[in-house]
Amino acid sequence: MSLPVPPSINHQYATVNGRRVLSAVGRQYKAFVAQQILVLLARLPQREALLRSLHAHYLALSIHxxxxxxxxxxxxxxxxxxxxxxxxxxxxxxxxxxxxxxxKVLSVKHPYIEVSLCPSATHQASILPRPKRTAPPRG
Structure with a gap:
């Protein structure tokens, strides 16, 4: 998924009453990303399977x-x-x-990020709780 380059760290946060909070620019960026994900999911015929997989496994994030x-x-x-x-x-x-x-890649004319979030290949175990096993009665 392609997205705009996020705001720099100096523009992501503001200090309000002595606390660091997400700035308006940071909130706008997160809202834009959420909107783009909704659009992408609406176009995917296999969206339910993808969401189940993402919710069931440890994840790997890749950003170019x-x-x-x-x-x-x-x-x-x-x-x-x-x-x-x-x-x-x-x-x-x-x-x-x-x-x-x-x-990090050089793109002088058009800066952007390419993002991928998928189940981790190195942590293949599911994070869903395992059913409880009951031990046979000891006798």
Whole structure:
């Protein structure tokens, strides 16, 4: 999924009454991501299976940042807001992301990010609770 480059870390948060809170720019970015996910899911015939899979497994997140300059921004500066936006829009707790892959690519004319969220290949066990086993009576 392609998305705009998230706001820089300096623009993601504001201090209000001595507390760090998500800025208006950060809230707008997260709302835009949520809208794009809704549009994408509406177009997918297999959306129910995809959502079941995402909700049942540990996850891997991959983000390719296409920046105007390789030195202008840190690679991880857009990670947290992007991860939060994706997981919130899908109704997934972001603590289930167990793999993160970040890549920085030069894209002078059109900066954007390419995002992928899928079940983790290295943590293949399901996170769904296992049925309780009952031990046979001891005799």
């Amino acid at each position: 940042f296409h920046f105007r300059s390789p030195l202008r921004r840190d690679l991880d500066s857009g990670l947290k807001i992007t991860q939060d936006a994706l997981c919130e829009a899908l109704g997934i707790n972001d603590n289930r992301v167990v793999e993160i892959h970040l890549h």
